[in-house]
Amino acid sequence: MLQLFGKVKELRLWLQRFQSVIPERIMRPDDANIVGNVHGGTILKMIEEAGGIISTRHCNTQSGDRCVAALARVERTDFLHPMLIGEVAHVSAELTYTSRHSVEVQVNVMAENILTGSKKVTNKATLWYVPFSLQNVDKIIEVPQIEYASPEQEEEGKKRYEAQKMERLETKERNGEAIIPVISPEEYTVGFSQSSLIHLVGPSDCTLHGFVHGGVTMKLMDEVAGIVAARHCKTNIVTASVDAINFHRKIKKGCVVTVSGRMTFTSNKSMEIEVFVDADPLVETAKGKYRAVSAFFTYISLDKDGKPLPVPTLKLETQEEKKRFEEGKVRYLQTKAKRQAEQERQQ
Amino acid sequence: MLQLFGKVKELRLWLQRFQSVIPERIMRPDDANIVGNVHGGTILKMIEEAGGIISTRHCNTQSGDRCVAALARVERTDFLHPMLIGEVAHVSAELTYTSRHSVEVQVNVMAENILTGSKKVTNKATLWYVPFSLQNVDKIIEVPQIEYASPEQEEEGKKRYEAQKMERLETKERNGEAIIPVISPEEYTVGFSQSSLIHLVGPSDCTLHGFVHGGVTMKLMDEVAGIVAARHCKTNIVTASVDAINFHRKIKKGCVVTVSGRMTFTSNKSMEIEVFVDADPLVETAKGKYRAVSAFFTYISLDKDGKPLPVPTLKLETQEEKKRFEEGKVRYLQTKAKRQAEQERQQ
């Protein structure tokens, strides 16, 4: 009898998952670079849209204020396989944890070649959303709690919640730096490849309430990181992974957004690029420019057959650059060790 | 035993349907008019994308040439409810019939308000696709046959197939006309509201093989029809239905497309607009301009609360206009009779 009850619960949970978001979209030429690889930024944007829909839907399943879920954080994301133009992207999302004021969503992306029928998982991402009231934009509402298949599952979710909360606080402090332009820099230095773009936030970048979709911001960040990487190694490059991205503050319609990127670390076959997003609410003089988001992107360089190429070593000129390079190396080695551990566990 | 076999078959068919396309997308400000109603053209574009994915996928489930399914015809489509900005559109597609060289797809669109949880069906559309070989763009390949739940189901599909084939031939013959501009026309005449736009076909309008997506063409057609309707009644207007659309010839990348619309008929609360699509392959001097598509769109005029408004009667000036008005009236009365018959059947 207990077993049957377990089954029913499992089924309900399975259905709960099933009702989650399943968008499909054909990848168009504009989504890709010149050799046909879909930009990491386009994939991040789809992931965020799916996460935003499932979170907003869930947080409105109770009485009280209607609300919109805003992206607060994306956990480290690996791009397992490239997606190509003409493939169909499937994005599925599942609620995996709820704290009092936030929702954890797991999003998976699959690329399907509809000509051959082959399918492969390209991304698995974990996102955190916070629901803001539509009646009062600064009020965070309480999240209806989900049921878990087992107490262990809930316990694990709680650990992930605590860990990300800690990390968000840490990154917030690091956020004072700016990228200063260098005049006639030498090749392979940080100054040589560093780049920035500005973007005036328009209506179609925004949610119903005039705040920029997290996915739009991530797409811009990937664009800048990609330019930095291409300038450094002058080859075709693709996003390999994105470190945790924290959304410290919301960005409003009408702001000018400055997205800046600089290379922090190179291994033999990868480049790490730090990206900052600063928002400038042009018309509101009271508030100044502020740092809204920051993150690390890792890129690899590919030859014509899609095989990884060696990357020129970054030339370090200042103490600051050397320090950042060492920190990047630590992140690189940690990720490498984690990946090896996972591979061993799977064997 | 036989009963069980029937169940298994049903289950397989159910799964076959289940494998169909289920995209989801939040409607953005750009998808809608100034009062927040999503453009009929945006919905038609989503419908066609879903139909194209499921057809292309199905026609590649056999060995031999890889192929892409091109839209050949859309059956008459009603817009049952308006869709609003901020709602999530769900599009589901199902293969319902296969002839030797064509595929029938049924697509349903549902609008979900993720804040209140309410869902309503906004559209049901039937589309016909023809698979073209990727090795030879002019070769139509054979379609793998689907299995039917019953012989009756197959028989009904065959009838629909024959009926649309007949109708396609008929419209092809009507297609010689052009819209001639009128200088300083009087208000409420055909010449007063008639409009046309030109569009240079770009890469993102096209399939992998450089032919315009049927959905892109339908979106342009709805845009012109909407402008004709708005010019006539100077109010907020929405698409109420689209008559069968036949795609006579493919349109290639680099063509200039001219989309022209003129009002043909007005009832008390609706306007019928005829839309032509002509393609001009600029650079290839050998071939001239040709008529690629034509269709009738029906619009209604809405007040601020979304209630239908009376429409000014079309002023007819020529024998041709009177003839077209009478033909439009016949279509209007036929549709009205059909709808009443359906309502009675459902009671």
Place this chain on the structure above:
Amino acid sequence: MLQLFGKVKELRLWLQRFQSVIPERIMRPDDANIVGNVHGGTILKMIEEAGGIISTRHCNTQSGDRCVAALARVERTDFLHPMLIGEVAHVSAELTYTSRHSVEVQVNVMAENILTGSKKVTNKATLWYVPFSLQNVDKIIEVPQIEYASPEQEEEGKKRYEAQKMERLETKERNGEAIIPVISPEEYTVGFSQSSLIHLVGPSDCTLHGFVHGGVTMKLMDEVAGIVAARHCKTNIVTASVDAINFHRKIKKGCVVTVSGRMTFTSNKSMEIEVFVDADPLVETAKGKYRAVSAFFTYISLDKDGKPLPVPTLKLETQEEKKRFEEGKVRYLQTKAKRQAEQERQQ
């Protein structure tokens, strides 16, 4: 001491300039024609966005009404080199003059090939903006004055200001004409290539206050001019220059914009196309259609290696066409003489 003060002033002015807008964007397939040349209209749109941001930011550096800078005029702009898909566009903007109610901005565009590292200047444009209050859309606010490096610099700016003011008044008077359609025209005549498009102004075409971005209008103008040029010579064409564009009246969200183009002049290797923009505020019955913008675009025809091709001579049929051809010839010869003088000065 005085010298030092001068240096400090220079430095401050340099910083002021430096804080100006530096966007960067990779050129996508949709930005370009079928052989990979980025549309002139896409570049004009980027230029205007940069100019709008720096002007709006500057005009909000004082207390009082918040405002948005609207484009009033673009001086003659040459496209010095084609920009290609995959290149990175750099746009930098600098405030060069302020009158009581207007701002002059100098925008430079550079194309960088990030694979080879090569950079070249593709455009230099001068734009004039007028700041409108956000509290009252019809009120123009006073512009905070910039400091000049020298009295001469200020004097030169004033001269440019007076000259453009005069020219704006002149063009305003010329603006009564309309493009009348021709039935079954002969090849190479004006009627053969003349074209027009209609566009329903949507939310993403607009500023925060519901007025069309000048850059959006210029992109549509370039699109029509390009189609006229391609219809005339049936080859790959690119924008070579744009004569001064005056924005006589603002265009509001919800308007239908009609953009019409006709060829006015051909030299051996160039075509001049006159483009009109008319706005029709559909729903507001009180106001009728009005002429919002007009300008001359010059196009050249290119072979597969990007070398200029001879252009078929325009066949003139009416006295009006002959008059416009002669006027076009004068503009052509003036520009040619100016360019030669500049080249000599630089040697």
